[in-house]
Amino acid sequence: MPEQPPHDSEGAVAGTGMGGAMDLAASEATTLERAPGGPEGPGGPEGPGGREDAEGAGPAAGRPRSLWSDAWRDLRRNPVFLVSALVILFLVVIAAWPSLIASGNPLTCDLARAQDGPAPGHPFGFDGQGCDVYTRTVYGARASVTVGVCATLGVALLGSVLGGLAGFFGGTWDGFLSRITDIFFAIPVVLGGLVLLSVVTSNTVWPVVGFIVLLGWPQISRIARGSVITAKQHDYVQAARALGASNSRILLRHIAPNAVAPVIVVATIALGTYIALEATLSYLGVGLKPPSVSWGIDISAASPYIRNAPHALLWPAGALAITVLAFIMLGDAVRDALDPKLR
């Protein structure tokens, strides 16, 4: 350390050589002033000054900062979240009020114009029945988005509650639930749909939603159970227990936030498949029936004519793809925001 001596001598000169006693006194005074820990407080927290400083800053730092508020702050800055949220918001708005952007009636069709391409006032062309594809795509959003969102919410809630409790408490209840999920896994979706939905006469989305929830929850339940079991084995759960946390607190505050990520991922991906499942069921004639408008009905109706009139298939299919993509992106962004290590 060749630089060391000059520093030392500088201090020595200031103390004794030039200013003499006065300088010495002044420098002593400043060190004394500093010693109680006033302005240098944070550096020495054990001093009384340090304590005071910390308390002074307390209220400012005491702003609630929870997992959810942090996640929200993180999400607002994430372009992936913003784009997907805007798309979803748009979808929800047109699902509620389709007439905002489509003035026509989806059930007004003119067979003479069947399979025609785009024309003025009909930007997406006409389908096999001569109905306006643009209007039908816009009106179809309602059924598809309702089915997708409601079925996913239902599946995610039911599946994660049942699976989470089974994973947390284990034992008989867990074994019982696991066997039930096995039974549901054994039911083929299409066959189950044909059997169960053929007895339903209502032509609304709710029987379809109910059917999807019924067959879909075991998948989420298994994932939730697995991730709760994984989270349960972490030391921090035992630590929380050792420090007196109750079961409900451990489950809600320590396990749930750490186990939720896989559920979110699978649920958002499943959302797309549920919209497609509604289309499949409609195609088989057990989902929504033709006076209703849905992307699934249109896709299945247009698929035989894909070579003559691809536009009739591509527009509703494109709308479906964008919806699914938006939800997957949203799920991805939410999952990332819930992991503090990625911040």
Add this chain to the structure above:
Amino acid sequence: MLLEVRDLRVEFRTREGVAHAVNGVTYQVDAGETLAVLGESGSGKSVTAQAVMGILDMPPGRITGGEILFRGQDLLKLKEDERRRIRGAEMAMIFQDALSALNPVLTVGDQLAEMFVVHRGTSRKDARARAVELMDRVRIPAAAQRVRDYPHQFSGGMRQRIMIAMALALEPALVIADEPTTALDVTVQAQVMDLLAELRREYRMGLVLITHDLGVVADVADRIAVMYAGRIVESAPVHDLYKAPAHPYTRGLLDSIPRLDLKGRELYAIKGLPPSLTRIPPGCAFHPRCPMARDVCRTDPPPLYEVDQRRGSACHFWRECLDG
């Protein structure tokens, strides 16, 4: 007496059979006293601690006998709800690896504040202020700012300080520290041990220090209990034990500490391996590895002989061992 464990027995049902993890452990800790529980992995020291805290996983674990008296009250007879109120408030535990013992999705301030919210019903705002105070007390620099950070943003030593702060938040009478410095590097180890010892003095709490590090023990413990295969084989005041061990296992442990004056020579190691807990040898569990073993050791399990008033040894030949 603050904590008295009497003849505690814990077993685990496994596929390979019943693992006898704890086979009649007896120890006492007084208020303000530090008891070091020493032993190899699998000697049952952590399981005993978990049984005392009431956080043993049951099943597969099962407490088959004994008593755990905390201030004269048998914890094993309490309802789960009553035990929960004692945990954290009157007895607390410090875990080995603070990174995994702190919840990664909650800020450290939240986790510290939770102690006050759960046990004292303090408002969130007050609890937060207390959290800052606590972090200050365990010497975390700039506590007021760092209270909002997440565990992974702290260094290992700082995290362990937070763990200590959590355990001491409600000023419990008893703290069990399960290898609190094993996951830290040596310089930080010393700081954390000093902090723990200082806080123990300040709060006059009983400390059960579980460790396999003889070096850590010598500085901070008042008494040592050495465990082997789920039993206490020797229990003694720390200086007596270091001066003259009364059990061949303890002697083996002390001889296997690297020493500067024996530099260059081969380090002594106790021959053999600790026994499988599903097949603990009959008689004295240590006899297959013991240099002093005789016929009686193979058949008769030794009781904890009283060496003197404050000392016990579970060896038939403790006198010979004591004489070296």
